[in-house]
Amino acid sequence: MEDSAPRPIRSVFAWLVGASQVLGLLAVVLTGVWMGHYRGGFAWDGSAQEFNLHPLCMVLGLVFLHGDAILVYRVFRNEPKRNVKLLHGIIHLLALIMSIIGFVAVFDFHRAGKIPDMYTLHSWCGMATLVLFCIQWVMxxxxxxxxxxxxxxxxxxxxxxxxxxxxxxxMAIGSCLLGITEKLLFSITSTYSQFASEGVLANILGIVLVCFGVLLGYLITKEEYRRPPNPEEESLSVHFKTLTEGGSSTF
Amino acid sequence: MEDSAPRPIRSVFAWLVGASQVLGLLAVVLTGVWMGHYRGGFAWDGSAQEFNLHPLCMVLGLVFLHGDAILVYRVFRNEPKRNVKLLHGIIHLLALIMSIIGFVAVFDFHRAGKIPDMYTLHSWCGMATLVLFCIQWVMxxxxxxxxxxxxxxxxxxxxxxxxxxxxxxxMAIGSCLLGITEKLLFSITSTYSQFASEGVLANILGIVLVCFGVLLGYLITKEEYRRPPNPEEESLSVHFKTLTEGGSSTF
Incomplete structure (x- = not known):
């Protein structure tokens, strides 16, 4: 369907969406390189290699896919709402599956290594995020x-x-940053302060995640990028105008 | 000036603003108790007691005062815009002064103890936040x-x-959470996993900061709580309607 927005707005929007995808994929790749190259790769046997699946699944599921699931309402804002809703739900389902695999991986690793659970701020924030994410998805x-x-x-x-x-x-991005800090201080305490390449790479991953979040936040909240009102959908859909005094956006 | 919003909206708004202030002050008090009771109090002599001023100043300045400086546009949304602008700028100035004291305290402590600077994700995020905060204030x-x-x-x-x-x-709240994690892993590595009271208190501080951020975010972005249009101010002020297609809020 033809986009009704003026050409300059469409062009900036396309560039920003492209940049957000580059940042999101870069975050996933950096996590993969960190865990694959510096931390010994991946496995499912209760070892440290099983733990390595935790950051990868969380960055991929709770950050990248979660962000993209929200973004589909902006990218496909001129497509029929029912299709966009379905896509939104499916990407969120993939995000949920990835997050649960990541969640199981870390608890499995802790159980195998008799490492205490749920005492750090990262674990508190991460658990709160995952539980609320599940509730949000079901609701x-x-x-x-x-x-x-x-x-x-x-x-x-x-x-x-x-x-x-x-x-x-x-919250997901914040929990990832806490996890990065925790992992670095547990693993490379002595060399982190000497700007070891692993530490610098993980710090850059943190900054990339922040930039991804800021860009997504901008794309999601900017008025011009919201779904335009569609009279054919009015009778079927929920419209912000009926909810907020003078609001103009639809979802 | 009389609030034009319906009574139930005013009442919920007042309760939410009250709750935000309780959470913000609680965060400042918890930081004070953590640094004052568990970490040996405060001083300005390059010792660990000087470092203790860093978290206190940052939570007070970059989080509590910063949040309240934004909130004045909602709380005093029926007062003359010039006065609210002035208050917004003054509270931000106080926030900036507190943040700079906190910034100097940690670098002073590092210099005295020959501790390397700027290698952690906390320091990268915190520095980015402070520099951007200064630019935002000047702009x-x-x-x-x-x-x-x-x-x-x-x-x-x-x-x-x-x-x-x-x-x-x-970003300020995220940097605080990273700082909390860093401080705990540096200070109570062995007892943190046994749920030492200091660790639990600092984790609770982190959760309180998250709740403060979520509540502020809700109060700031909710359409009904925005400053209503005032025809007398129209010619003098900047109006969102001229900026965004169909938007309704003024600032």
Whole structure:
């Protein structure tokens, strides 16, 4: 479907989306290089190589796929809403599966190595993010994909769902940064302060994740990039205008 | 000036603002207790007690005061815009002074103890936040308090200023969480995993900071809590409607 936005807005938007994908993929690649090259690769046997799946799955699932699942509402803002909703739900499902694999990997590694669980700030923030992400996904499924709630309830829940989605993306990125710091201080305590290449690479990964989050936040919240009102969908969809005084965006 | 919003919206808003202040002050108090009780108090002599000023100043300046400086646009949304702008700038100035004291304290401590600087992800994120915060403050001063720029430039810069303000608050909170993790892993490595009271207190501080950020984010971005349009100010102020297609908020 033809984009109704003026050409300069479309062009800037396309560049920003492209940049966000480069940053997101770069974060996944840097995590893979860190764990694959510096930390001995991957396995599923309770060893440190099983732990290595944890950062990779979390960056891929809770950050990159989670961010892209939100972004589809902006990228495909002129496509039929039902298709975009379905894509949003499917990418979130992939994100959820990756996150659960990452979650199991770290607890399996801790159990095998008799390492205590859930005492660090990273584990508290990460667990809160994953639990809330699961709740958000189930609620989204019930309210919007298989609407069991009334139109009024869906309309009331929509702005909360949108706000929580962005908060959870930020929390996921924050938890990753805490995990990076924790892993470096556990693994390369003596050489980190001498700017060991592993430490610099992991720090750069952290900065790339922050940039990905800022760019996604900009693309998601900028008024011009929101889904334009579509009169044909008005009777079927939930519309922000009915919720907020003078608001103009649809989701 | 009388608030034009309906009574239930005013009431929920007041409770949420109250809760944000409780969380913000709680974060400052918890940081004070952590540094004062567990880490030996405060001094200005290059010792570990001088370092202890760093977390306290950063939580007070870059998080609590920074958040409140943004919040004044919502709390005093029916007061004359000039007064609110002035208050916004003054609280930000206090935040900047506190942050610079905190910044000097940690570098002074590192110099005295011959501890390397700027190698951790916390230091990279924290430095980026502080530098961008300084730039944001100077730009805000030039554009809005002593307007040296044209109306068109001010109007173009306003949404960027607003977006960056919220991003910097999130980055400040993220940097604090990284600092908490770093400090705990440097100081109580052996007892952290046994849920030592210091570790639990610092983790709770981290969660309180996250909750403060989420609540501030909600209060700042919610459409109903934005400054209502004021025809008397229209000719003097920058109005979002001229910037974004169909937007309704003023700043």
């Amino acid at each position: 989204g499924l019930m309210f919007f994909l298989f609407p069991v709630a009334s139109s009024w309830l869906r309309a009331s829940y929509l702005p909360i769902h949108v706000f929580c989605g962005l908060v959870l993306l930020v | 805000g001063l030039m554009f809005f308090l002593f307007p040296v720029a044209s109306s068109w430039l001010r109007a173009s810069y306003l949404p960027i200023h607003v977006f960056c303000g919220l991003v910097l608050l999130v």
